Amino acid sequence: MNKIRVAVLCSGGGTNLQAILDAQAAGTIASGEVSLVVSDNASAYALERAKAAKVATFVADKKQFPDRRVREELISAALEERGIGLVVLAGFMTILSEAFTKKYDMRMINVHPSLIPSFCGPGFYGLKVHEAALARGVKVTGATVHYVNEVCDGGPIIAQKAVCVEEGDTPETLQKRVMREAEWVILPRAVELVCGRLLSREKS
Numbered sequence: 001m002n003k004i005r006v007a008v009l010c011s012g013g014g015t016n017l018q019a020i021l022d023a024q025a026a027g028t029i030a031s032g033e034v035s036l037v038v039s040d041n042a043s044a045y046a047l048e049r050a051k052a053a054k055v056a057t058f059v060a061d062k063k064q065f066p067d068r069r070v071r072e073e074l075i076s077a078a079l080e081e082r083g084i085g086l087v088v089l090a091g092f093m094t095i096l097s098e099a100f101t102k103k104y105d106m107r108m109i110n111v112h113p114s115l116i117p118s119f120c121g122p123g124f125y126g127l128k129v130h131e132a133a134l135a136r137g138v139k140v141t142g143a144t145v146h147y148v149n150e151v152c153d154g155g156p157i158i159a160q161k162a163v164c165v166e167e168g169d170t171p172e173t174l175q176k177r178v179m180r181e182a183e184w185v186i187l188p189r190a191v192e193l194v195c196g197r198l199l200s201r202e203k204s
Helices: 015-026 045-052 068-081 098-103 127-136 171-203
Strands: 004-010 032-039 056-059 086-089 108-112 140-147 157-164
Touching: 004 015, 004 068, 004 171, 015 032, 015 045, 015 171, 032 045, 032 068, 032 171, 045 056, 056 068, 068 098, 086 171, 108 171, 127 171, 140 171, 157 171
Parallel strands: 004 032, 004 086, 032 056, 086 108
Antiparallel strands: 108 140, 140 157
């Protein structure tokens, strides 16, 4: 069976990448295959995870290429060279331009650690999201996988999963629970769902 070639873009530890790789190894992602891991950080541990899984890597390091446009051109060329059909942003710390997102319209997804539309948009990333949730006093938070467009965290929602905020939570404990109970669950499912849709579109 044909599979959609998937690229995962990461800037840090790559725990969401690992969730995708594990789901692929378990056979729960059957319509796609991770063919490339891209990072804007040469020391990202995600690159080690990719090498361990024998997945090709590409680095457009922010220190080496501070101009976002140049990094985008390099990444775009790497994606095209490998025939990438789906781009997954998994903790990628560069906000991509409208020109880049339009190129992958409905073929690029992102995981965000809140229930969009809460705690999202410019400035809401990493621990900042969980700090904001705790400061607001919400009882429920979670994660969202959505299509990427030119609006930060603004594309159509694919999947969401709620996670309870517990008494005494810190941003760090909440971040870990949201990852474990929501992000690592819905992101692999969304990858399979979107790859399945793309395959159906190719066949029709």
